[in-house]
Amino acid sequence: MKFYQLTKDPSPRYTGYLNASHKWGLPGVEPCPTCKAGGGWGVEYPCVDLSSLPPHELKKLSDPWPVTREEIERLREVVRPLVPPETRLEPGTMLGPLVGTGLGYFGQLFMQEPWVLYMRREALERLREAGMRGLQGCPTQIRFRTKHAPELLEMQLQTQGQYHPDCLPPNRRPPCPTCGNEFRERPDPIVLEAASLPTELDLFRLRQAWMLIVANERFVETVGRLELDGVLFQELEVR
Numbered sequence: 001m002k003f004y005q006l007t008k009d010p011s012p013r014y015t016g017y018l019n020a021s022h023k024w025g026l027p028g029v030e031p032c033p034t035c036k037a038g039g040g041w042g043v044e045y046p047c048v049d050l051s052s053l054p055p056h057e058l059k060k061l062s063d064p065w066p067v068t069r070e071e072i073e074r075l076r077e078v079v080r081p082l083v084p085p086e087t088r089l090e091p092g093t094m095l096g097p098l099v100g101t102g103l104g105y106f107g108q109l110f111m112q113e114p115w116v117l118y119m120r121r122e123a124l125e126r127l128r129e130a131g132m133r134g135l136q137g138c139p140t141q142i143r144f145r146t147k148h149a150p151e152l153l154e155m156q157l158q159t160q161g162q163y164h165p166d167c168l169p170p171n172r173r174p175p176c177p178t179c180g181n182e183f184r185e186r187p188d189p190i191v192l193e194a195a196s197l198p199t200e201l202d203l204f205r206l207r208q209a210w211m212l213i214v215a216n217e218r219f220v221e222t223v224g225r226l227e228l229d230g231v232l233f234q235e236l237e238v239r
């Protein structure tokens, strides 16, 4: 089985643009006193609904301003009962529907950033009918200033699989004793470890590098057969 990285189609006909953000999320974390690492950048879980939480907690979960590690730990436990069991609750994890405005022309599939995938509802339905597995589309709250506004769903993808150890750059320094930061650099080129890749999903995020959206050969063939546009597929080495 071959595997591919999804990237946006840079063709100028795709003028679609979203000015939007997720309704809730975990804040960033204050810089570590030892290694200065901080901030936050996490996976999107757009199907999560936090609206049952008390207003004072929702206020904290709507402000990305960095907080202490202790406060991140506390907020994780506040949201944990409301998220899927495998959810990675890193600082900066985005939760709930995307809210904002959109304009321009969108393909059947759409990527604005390399780590978020949207589909028009009809594209998702056709892929599901064709037997594609692991596709969870979440409603967005986007107001379009466009004729024939698309109904865009944001994909909530499972995180699975890892890099082949051979492609990982050597660690130049030991992990931070205070926060555990491993100072890992992103491998280039990327090689995936065959045994770690899911056999029951056709589209997923790489667990070790969740910003990487990966499709298998079945998915790529199906997108081509259904003539769904808007993204390109780049084959990844698997060992």
Ligand SMILES: [Zn+2]
Residues within 6 Å of the ligand: 032, 033, 034, 035, 036, 037, 176, 177, 178, 179, 180, 181
């Ligand atoms: Zn540190």
